[in-house]
Amino acid sequence: MPESRKRHRVFVVHDEFVVASSLAAMLRHQGFDARSFTDPLKALSAAASEAPELLISDFAMSLLSGSELASQVRHHNPDCEVLLFSAQGMNGILGQDGYTGQRFQILTMLWHPTDLSTRANMEIELAY
Numbered sequence: 001m002p003e004s005r006k007r008h009r010v011f012v013v014h015d016e017f018v019v020a021s022s023l024a025a026m027l028r029h030q031g032f033d034a035r036s037f038t039d040p041l042k043a044l045s046a047a048a049s050e051a052p053e054l055l056i057s058d059f060a061m062s063l064l065s066g067s068e069l070a071s072q073v074r075h076h077n078p079d080c081e082v083l084l085f086s087a088q089g090m091n092g093i094l095g096q097d098g099y100t101g102q103r104f105q106i107l108t109m110l111w112h113p114t115d116l117s118t119r120a121n122m123e124i125e126l127a128y
Helices: 017-029 040-049 066-076 089-094 113-127
Strands: 009-013 033-037 054-058 081-086 105-108
Touching (some): 017 033, 040 054
Parallel strands (some): 009 033
16 A cells, blocks of 8 residues: 655635635645635634644735734744745835734745745745
8 A cells, every 4th residue: 555645734825715725726736735715814713723734825915914824823833834925025025014024935926836836845844
């Protein structure tokens, strides 16, 4: 019997359903246990009961910024890796309220979908 590979839990949070669900579907296709959320407060609640190993979140969202979400998820799960992405790039993130200055990996929205899968694998591997 082939050795089963652990399916790493990933939460994808974006306030646009199509973006969140598409990214999560792509990651599931790559072998991740990926869930999508359009409400960062629901993602935070889910993280309390089933902690993700990786949080991928849009930076600019209503209710809670990606940085604030990541900080709160890490408060309860310090080993969770974080990838924030923004259509505005680094300058837009650094100039926004809600950026806590914590060390998060940041991607711009100008990437190919396979880059996300590669980044997700790298972040999880670096954590172990």
